[in-house]
Structures are given as structure tokens and as C-alpha cells.
Amino acid sequence: MADPFVIVGGDAAGLSAASKFKREAPDREVVVLERGRWVSYAHCGMPYYVKGEVESLSDLLSLSPAEIVERGIDLRRGHEVTGVDPDAKTVRVRTDSERYDQAYGDLLVATGARAVDGPIDGADLEGAFTMHDMDAAAAVRAFLTPPAEIDPDAVDGEYVDRDRVETYATREPPEAVAVVGGGYVGVEMVEAFEAYDLDVHLLQRPDRLLPPFGETASERVIETLRERGVRVRLGTAVDEIVGDGRAEAVVAGDERIPVDLALIGIGIRPNTGPIEDAGVELGDSGAIAVDDYGRTNREHVYAAGDCAEMCHAVTGEPEWVPLGLTANRAGRAIGATVAGDPTPVGEIAGTAAVKAFETECARTGIVDRDRAREAGFDPVSETITASSRSGYYPGAAETAVTLVADRETERLLGGAIVGTDRAAIRIDTIATALEAGMTVADVERLDLAYAPPFSPVWDPVLVAAKVLNGSLDAP
Structure with missing residues (x-):
């Protein structure tokens, strides 16, 4: 079949795009070129596998190669793309035994990112x-x-x-x-x-x-x-x-x-090697610049995942924030677009969570005031500590919430949460408020759930909004 949808990279963005495309356009060919052996695996789960909380390595696989092939996707592992020719609409492919040019009708670059070990000498030693x-x-x-x-x-x-x-x-x-x-x-x-x-x-x-x-x-x-x-x-x-x-x-x-x-x-860096000589524009971050639909400046060439920028929900500017949901969501949208259903990749707020033993941390939007100023805002921030549940209910723990807002518009810019009792998941309230462009007063008026096992009457997020709103009102 001529001019297939060719995807470079067989992980989150690439296989989300391939799967969505094949569902929407089952009669069209989709080829996934992956230079390694592993596909569709959970990067974020690897520390927990090392720790032993995840029993086996295969538990980290979202899809096996056999399951991918069953979806009608032409998966080619051990196929490294070494270059792209947008004029000829081909990619150069290298395997252990051959070199060939693969034609495409549409191309998605989903090459992810690479770990940084420089400038540390000795990073190649065993151990x-x-x-x-x-x-x-x-x-x-x-x-x-x-x-x-x-x-x-x-x-x-x-x-x-x-x-x-x-x-x-x-x-x-x-x-x-x-x-x-x-x-x-x-x-x-x-x-x-x-x-x-x-x-x-x-x-x-x-x-x-x-x-x-x-x-x-x-x-x-x-x-x-x-x-x-x-x-x-x-x-x-x-x-x-x-x-x-x-x-x-x-x-x-x-x-x-x-x-x-x-x-x-x-740290990591976007892996843009395959498109270095293709005339594909990069953003200031070094990742691939794309529009609202994941399109690059070259016709029929898209990019998504850890190699590409996306629009930030707070600043409205392109940013590089490599995260799992970002990659999956953008890949799925591009798959729909290439199949004939134009779908925006959406905005990002950099919402993330991490834990250190029992301590949970989460963040979204702009938390750093210097960065907020650089983005043109006049930031005001407050940090409060409140109970995670009603104080008399077992398991209640201190939860610290930081909120940042713009003084002139009173718009919420970002927030961070840390605590030991279901603290991280509360960041989703703040992330939703950012996506909706809410003011601090809007957040303070949110009708959040209350019951002693889950939250005090005033959830810590509401307490933080109440205090920050007072600071915004102060002369």
C-alpha cells in the first residue's frame, strides 16, 4: 500500500497515534519504526521495578509487540531512522542487515528524549x-x-x-x-x-x-x-x-x-537527531516546534512526545515539558488528525507528582515567582498548612499548599502541594482551575467534597485560595 502513515518511535506518543489512526482509518497502512527492542513501556515505573514493588519487567509493558501487530500495525523493531527527506517524503532506515528508504504519506516524529550524563567523566564505567x-x-x-x-x-x-x-x-x-x-x-x-x-x-x-x-x-x-x-x-x-x-x-x-x-x-534532552537535516524547525528549548495540531513547519510532518514542544496553558507560549500524559494525549490527537478528524493536541500545565517514601509532592503551572515575572506577570504567592482530613478523624496529616497568582488579573498561575495523606492527587483541582483560566476568587468558591474521612470542611486548596485572595485584596 502506497504512502502509509509512518511513525518514528514505538512508545507513548508513537503507539497512541498508531492505535488511534488504525481505529479511525482501518483500511490505511501504518508503519512504526522503532530502533530498539522494547516498545510501549512505562518509563515512570522503572524505579518501582528496581525497588521490587513491581514484580516483573513485563509488568511495565502497556502493549506487547504481538498485541500491537494484532491491531493491524506494521511494527518494525530494530529499525533506526537516520534521516528524513520531506521533499521526497521518505525516511532513511538502518537495520543490522540492510539500509532502505521508507516512503510516507504522513510522518510522525515521536523519538522521545535521551538521558544526559555529561559533563560527568566516567559515566561509561561499569556500575x-x-x-x-x-x-x-x-x-x-x-x-x-x-x-x-x-x-x-x-x-x-x-x-x-x-x-x-x-x-x-x-x-x-x-x-x-x-x-x-x-x-x-x-x-x-x-x-x-x-x-x-x-x-x-x-x-x-x-x-x-x-x-x-x-x-x-x-x-x-x-x-x-x-x-x-x-x-x-x-x-x-x-x-x-x-x-x-x-x-x-x-x-x-x-x-x-x-x-x-x-x-x-x-536530566534529559529531546532526541531530534533524525530530523537534523530535514529543515524541521526547533523551538528555543531545542525540542521540535509544532502548532496546535502537532504539525511542524514541513508539510505532512508531525511531532509529539518528549521530542516536541507544546503550548503552555498559563503563558500561551511554547514549552518543553516531557511527561507521560502529554505524550499519550498528543499522539492520540495526531492519529485522529491524520485519519481525517482534525484534533488539537491540547495545552499543558506541567502537572506532575512524585513521592519520597511517605512524602507526596505535586505541582502545576508556574510556581517560581521569577519565572512568572519573566512571563510578564506580577506574581503574588502564599503557602499555607492545613489538615488533610477533619482533625478528629484518624489519619489526618499536615498538608502544605502553595498558590501563585497574578496581582493585576487575580488569575491563578500555579500551585504546589506536599504532604503525607493523599496530598498529590489534590493538585488536579488546581490544574483544572488553570486550564479553565480561573481567578483565585473562583477557586475559593469551588464546591469541593467534604466528609471527615476525606477532607476537612475547608479543603487545603480552598484554605490556600482564601489566604491568597486576601493578599491580592491587600493594598
């Missing part, structure tokens, strides 16, 4: 990892498990890099671990490592953890980690990982910290 693929997760869990206790069923699936896993499965488990970077992955992996009773060091270059979540969340998470025995070092830049073939220590300035395993979680 140094980034947590950005399933093989890394399998290898780390094998390394953490005593050889006599390795469960083959936990490292299941025909796609696992068996040689890599077996290399670490034969070693004695590490005793000391360094986690470099205090973002989502760093905090989640600290929790995973602590479960193995290791000596855990967390080294963070900035002066707070989880910077997008605000100061209060950072302080609460640091307190939680230190109570668990984690050695948290802020304002500490790791220069290199050293060792004779294997990681033996991390070096930060004049300090050398002996470790057996180093986990680098200092």
Missing part, C-alpha cells in the same frame, strides 16, 4: 547507570540482588539485554550508592536504593531538591530523606566517576566519595 531504558532497570535490579536470590521471572521478556543483566547478576551487591541529581528520577531512585539497606548519597548541584516543586516541597523531601538515613548534599556538583573499569567513587570538588554504584539523573 554507572542512567535510568532511561528497561535494560538499565533490569541490570540495576540484578546488581542489587545477591546472586543466589536472583529471580529469573523478575527479568522476563525476550527483549532483555541478557548479557548485560548476567554481568551484574554474578556480582556481589553494592554497599554504597551515589545518586547524582535531585529531580524526579533521583528522588525516586533514592527510595529504591534505600529498600536494599545501602549507604545512599544524593548529590544535587542546585541548592534545593525538585526545583520545579518549590521551596516548601524541597524542604519536606530533604527532611524525609535524611530521616531515612540518606546523605543529602546540596550545592554539590559531581565532576567525575572514577574507578579501574568499574565505578569506585564519585568526585565532587575536593571530596572523593567511595561507592559501588552511581546513578546519574541530571
Whole structure:
């Protein structure tokens, strides 16, 4: 069949697009080109697999390759796209045994992002990892498990890099671990490592953890980690990982910290390599620039997921916020559009959640006041602490809520929440308010549910809105 819908990348955005397209246009061909072996897996679940809360690697698969093929999708694993020619409407494909050009009628670039390990020297040593693929997760869990206790069923699936896993499965488990970077992955992996009773060091270059979540969340998470025995070092830049073939220590300035395993979680970058010479425009973030329907500046070429920007709900400007729902939603919309039903990819607010043991954090919109000023707002913020349930009901815990608003318009700009009792899920109220363009007074008047087991009469979000509204009214 001529001119199929070709998708580069077989994970969240790519397979959401392929599945939606095939449902809407069952008679048209869709080809998914994936350079690796793993497809349709949950990146966010890997720390919990390492910890052991997720029993087997295959539990992280949303769809198996066989299930994808059953949907009528031509899935080609081990097929790397090395370039795109929008004029000829072809992509250049490389496999272990051949090179060929694949024609397309419409093209979706869903190449995701890649983990950053530079400028840290020694990131290629054995025992140094980034947590950005399933093989890394399998290898780390094998390394953490005593050889006599390795469960083959936990490292299941025909796609696992068996040689890599077996290399670490034969070693004695590490005793000391360094986690470099205090973002989502760093905090989640600290929790995973602590479960193995290791000596855990967390080294963070900035002066707070989880910077997008605000100061209060950072302080609460640091307190939680230190109570668990984690050695948290802020304002500490790791220069290199050293060792004779294997990681033996991390070096930060004049300090050398002996470790057996180093986990680098200092960020990701959009993977735009395949379109470098295709004349596809990139945004200021370095991710692919798209319009409201995921279209790039080249005709019939779309982009979605961690390689593409999207419009921010608060600023109205393009932003790069790589998150799972963002990728799935945009891919699904593009699949519908290519099938003949034009569907906007929607806006984003950067809504996210993370936990450090019992401490839950969540954020949405603009939390940082300096960033709000850069976006043209006059920010006013308040942070309150309120009970998660009626004070007399068992399980009630302190919940801190930060809200940020624009003084002139009184529009809500963002918020963050931290607590131990169902704190993170409350961020959805704030995210919905942002999408609706509500003012702080609008939020204060929301009719949220009340019953002692679930919330006090004044939910913590309502308390925060009430206090912030008072600040906006003050001269």
C-alpha cells in the first residue's frame, strides 16, 4: 500500500497515534519504526521495578509487540531512522542487515528524549547507570540482588539485554550508592536504593531538591530523606566517576566519595537527531516546534512526545515539558488528525507528582515567582498548612499548599502541594482551575467534597485560595 502513515518511535506518543489512526482509518497502512527492542513501556515505573514493588519487567509493558501487530500495525523493531527527506517524503532506515528508504504519506516524529550524563567523566564505567531504558532497570535490579536470590521471572521478556543483566547478576551487591541529581528520577531512585539497606548519597548541584516543586516541597523531601538515613548534599556538583573499569567513587570538588554504584539523573534532552537535516524547525528549548495540531513547519510532518514542544496553558507560549500524559494525549490527537478528524493536541500545565517514601509532592503551572515575572506577570504567592482530613478523624496529616497568582488579573498561575495523606492527587483541582483560566476568587468558591474521612470542611486548596485572595485584596 502506497504512502502509509509512518511513525518514528514505538512508545507513548508513537503507539497512541498508531492505535488511534488504525481505529479511525482501518483500511490505511501504518508503519512504526522503532530502533530498539522494547516498545510501549512505562518509563515512570522503572524505579518501582528496581525497588521490587513491581514484580516483573513485563509488568511495565502497556502493549506487547504481538498485541500491537494484532491491531493491524506494521511494527518494525530494530529499525533506526537516520534521516528524513520531506521533499521526497521518505525516511532513511538502518537495520543490522540492510539500509532502505521508507516512503510516507504522513510522518510522525515521536523519538522521545535521551538521558544526559555529561559533563560527568566516567559515566561509561561499569556500575554507572542512567535510568532511561528497561535494560538499565533490569541490570540495576540484578546488581542489587545477591546472586543466589536472583529471580529469573523478575527479568522476563525476550527483549532483555541478557548479557548485560548476567554481568551484574554474578556480582556481589553494592554497599554504597551515589545518586547524582535531585529531580524526579533521583528522588525516586533514592527510595529504591534505600529498600536494599545501602549507604545512599544524593548529590544535587542546585541548592534545593525538585526545583520545579518549590521551596516548601524541597524542604519536606530533604527532611524525609535524611530521616531515612540518606546523605543529602546540596550545592554539590559531581565532576567525575572514577574507578579501574568499574565505578569506585564519585568526585565532587575536593571530596572523593567511595561507592559501588552511581546513578546519574541530571536530566534529559529531546532526541531530534533524525530530523537534523530535514529543515524541521526547533523551538528555543531545542525540542521540535509544532502548532496546535502537532504539525511542524514541513508539510505532512508531525511531532509529539518528549521530542516536541507544546503550548503552555498559563503563558500561551511554547514549552518543553516531557511527561507521560502529554505524550499519550498528543499522539492520540495526531492519529485522529491524520485519519481525517482534525484534533488539537491540547495545552499543558506541567502537572506532575512524585513521592519520597511517605512524602507526596505535586505541582502545576508556574510556581517560581521569577519565572512568572519573566512571563510578564506580577506574581503574588502564599503557602499555607492545613489538615488533610477533619482533625478528629484518624489519619489526618499536615498538608502544605502553595498558590501563585497574578496581582493585576487575580488569575491563578500555579500551585504546589506536599504532604503525607493523599496530598498529590489534590493538585488536579488546581490544574483544572488553570486550564479553565480561573481567578483565585473562583477557586475559593469551588464546591469541593467534604466528609471527615476525606477532607476537612475547608479543603487545603480552598484554605490556600482564601489566604491568597486576601493578599491580592491587600493594598
